[in-house]
Amino acid sequence: MDILSLSYEELLAQCLEMGEKKFRVEQLYQWLWQKGVRNFDEMLNLSKSFREQLKQRFYFQTVRVDSQLHSKEDGSTKVAFRLHDGVFVEGVLIPSKDRLTACISSQVGCGLACTFCATGAQGFTRNLSVGEITDQYFALNEIAKERSGHGVSNIVYMGMGEPLQNYNNVMKSIARLTEAKGQAMAPSRITLSTAGIAKFITQLADDGFACNVAISLHAANNGLRTKLMPVNKANDLQKLSDALAYYYEKTHNRISIEYTLLKGVNDSIEHAREMADFTKRFPVKINIIEYNAHEHSQFEKSDKETFNAFVAFLERLNLIVTVRYSKGKDIQGACGQLAKKIAKQ
Numbered sequence: 001m002d003i004l005s006l007s008y009e010e011l012l013a014q015c016l017e018m019g020e021k022k023f024r025v026e027q028l029y030q031w032l033w034q035k036g037v038r039n040f041d042e043m044l045n046l047s048k049s050f051r052e053q054l055k056q057r058f059y060f061q062t063v064r065v066d067s068q069l070h071s072k073e074d075g076s077t078k079v080a081f082r083l084h085d086g087v088f089v090e091g092v093l094i095p096s097k098d099r100l101t102a103c104i105s106s107q108v109g110c111g112l113a114c115t116f117c118a119t120g121a122q123g124f125t126r127n128l129s130v131g132e133i134t135d136q137y138f139a140l141n142e143i144a145k146e147r148s149g150h151g152v153s154n155i156v157y158m159g160m161g162e163p164l165q166n167y168n169n170v171m172k173s174i175a176r177l178t179e180a181k182g183q184a185m186a187p188s189r190i191t192l193s194t195a196g197i198a199k200f201i202t203q204l205a206d207d208g209f210a211c212n213v214a215i216s217l218h219a220a221n222n223g224l225r226t227k228l229m230p231v232n233k234a235n236d237l238q239k240l241s242d243a244l245a246y247y248y249e250k251t252h253n254r255i256s257i258e259y260t261l262l263k264g265v266n267d268s269i270e271h272a273r274e275m276a277d278f279t280k281r282f283p284v285k286i287n288i289i290e291y292n293a294h295e296h297s298q299f300e301k302s303d304k305e306t307f308n309a310f311v312a313f314l315e316r317l318n319l320i321v322t323v324r325y326s327k328g329k330d331i332q333g334a335c336g337q338l339a340k341k342i343a344k345q
C-alpha cells in the first residue's frame, strides 16, 4: 500500500490493526507529513519491529530530483523530477519581492491540449499520486532552503497537468499541506489553477475549498476560446460563468483570472471588453500575462503598445489588474513552457 495516499484516520486504522498504539501513529504521521521523511529507517523514535512491519505493509510513491536549472535572469529554479516508472514532471521555484513560490505539477503531461502550452503538446500520460504531488513541494522546499536560506512561502498548482482532472489526489495533497498534523500551511497561500472544468468548480464549492482558484481564461468569446482551449467545447463560457458564480456564492473567495496576451489573437480592445463582461457576475483579480514562446509555439507575444492599451482599458473599468512578466524564461520554466526539455525521457 502507498503510505502517502493515506489520511491520518486511514493510517491510524491500519496501524491499530497491526497492534500499534495511537501515539506511535502520531509519531509516524509527524515523520511523514511534518518532517517529510521517506525512509522508515530514519524514523528513530519508532521501534525497530514497528519499522519492519511498516516496510512489509507500505511503500513510498514519491519523486526523485533528477536535474536542476537555475535562471541567471531572475533567480528562479526549474527542477525535473523522475518518477518510479521512469517518466518525468517539472516544478519551478519562483522568487519575488515578498514570497518564494513553488509551482508544482499534478499530471504527467496533460490531455487538454491548449494550443499555446508546451505541456499540452506532449499529451497525457497519467495522474500523479498524492505523494508525487506533495513531494515536489518537499523537494523544492529543501532546494529553496539550501539556495536562499528560507523555505517556500506559497504553492501554485500551475505546473504540468490540469489539477481538476486529478481531483481526488490533488485535494488529498492540499489536505496534507494545510492540516495541523501536516505542513499547516494557510490555505490562502495555495492557488489551484484550472483551465475551467465547470463540474469540478461546482464540486470545489460544495467541498468548501478554502484555497485560491485561478481560471486560465485567455479568451472570453466561445469561438476563439475553443480554438485556443479545446476544453471550452464541453465547458463553454456560460457553463464556466455559472460554475464560478456558484463557487463565489458558496465560498466568497475572489477568483483570479489568468489571461495571456497573444499577438493579433486575443489582444484587441474588443477582447478586453469581452473579458470585462465575463467577469461581471463575481469579483475577480485579473492577471495579464506576457506570453512565453516555446519550441512548438505558433504564437508570439503582443507588442508593448497593444499590451499596455489592453491593461489600461481594464483599469479604466476599475478592475483589479496585475501584469505578470513570467520568471524563468531562460530555463523554459515560465508559464506554459513546462515540457520534457530537461526531462530526458
Ligand code: SF4
Residues within 6 Å of the ligand: 110, 111, 112, 113, 114, 117, 118, 119, 120, 121, 159, 160, 161, 162, 194, 195, 216, 336
Ligand atoms: S495550459 Fe494547463 S490545462 Fe492547458 S494544456 Fe497546458 S497544462 Fe493542460
